[in-house]
Amino acid sequence: MSLIIPLTDINPNHTKDIELEPELSLFVKSSQWPQEIQALFFDFLYSNVEHASKLNLLFSNTDFLHQCIPLIAYSELIESFIIIYSDQTQEPPEPGEPGSVLSYFRSYGYGENVLCSDCYGQLSCSSCSVEVHNGIPENKEPRDEEYDMLDIDNEKPATEFSRLSCQTLVGKTPLILTIRKPINS
Numbered sequence: 134m135s136l137i138i139p140l141t142d143i144n145p146n147h148t149k150d151i152e153l154e155p156e157l158s159l160f161v162k163s164s165q166w167p168q169e170i171q172a173l174f175f176d177f178l179y180s181n182v183e184h185a186s187k188l189n190l191l192f193s194n195t196d197f198l199h200q201c202i203p204l205i206a207y208s209e210l211i212e213s214f215i216i217i218y219s220d221q222t223q224e225p226p227e228p229g230e231p232g233s234v235l236s237y238f239r240s241y242g243y244g245e246n247v248l249c250s251d252c253y254g255q256l257s258c259s260s261c262s263v264e265v266h267n268g269i270p271e272n273k274e275p276r277d278e279e280y281d282m283l284d285i286d287n288e289k290p291a292t293e294f295s296r297l298s299c300q301t302l303v304g305k306t307p308l309i310l311t312i313r314k315p316i317n318s
């Protein structure tokens with residue numbers, strides 16, 4: 134299950150329909166998302182009981198969480214949040230490393246317009262780069278080859294949070310991600 138939420142669909146004048154679990158609130162607040170993006174995501178949660186409840190459950194119960202790791206992304210290019218409730222019993226094999234962030238995006242129906250993969254996960258481009266703004270991937274540290282590709286990215290110059298999504302494996306924690314907009318777009 135997944136959903137995409139354009140920022141224009143988020144109502145900032147919501148009533149607070151649900152309380153958020155402290156673990157969920159803290160995870161968002163301690164992320165590297167800018168304050169305005171955090172605030173918009175909270176606006177979405179407070180006005181959407183279904184998804185706030187689902188995330189509350191996952192953040193407060195590790196048994197459920199280990200079956201369904203949420204990937205929570207903000208795309209600068211399409212100005213939307215994307216939430217993927219990744220089924221950990223069915224690891225997608227490709228593109229890239231099995232169980233990579235990119236493979237989950239593709240298996241949940243998100244294409245090149247959301248997350249590029251010019252070399253189809255062969256570690257020979259950097260179009261699939263994302264920033265990991267909270268959470269711990271299974272492979273916490275990039276390999277040298279991944280650093281090399283990130284270093285030559287002129288469209289999305291690397292920061293300390295940058296990873297190639299085709300090489301970054303979903304681990305045991307939720308992830309907060311940002312899909313940056315190329316500087317010339």
Ligand code: FES
Pocket residue numbers: 229249250251252253254255256257258259260261282297298299300
């Ligand atoms: S898709 Fe080319 S390195 Fe990830």
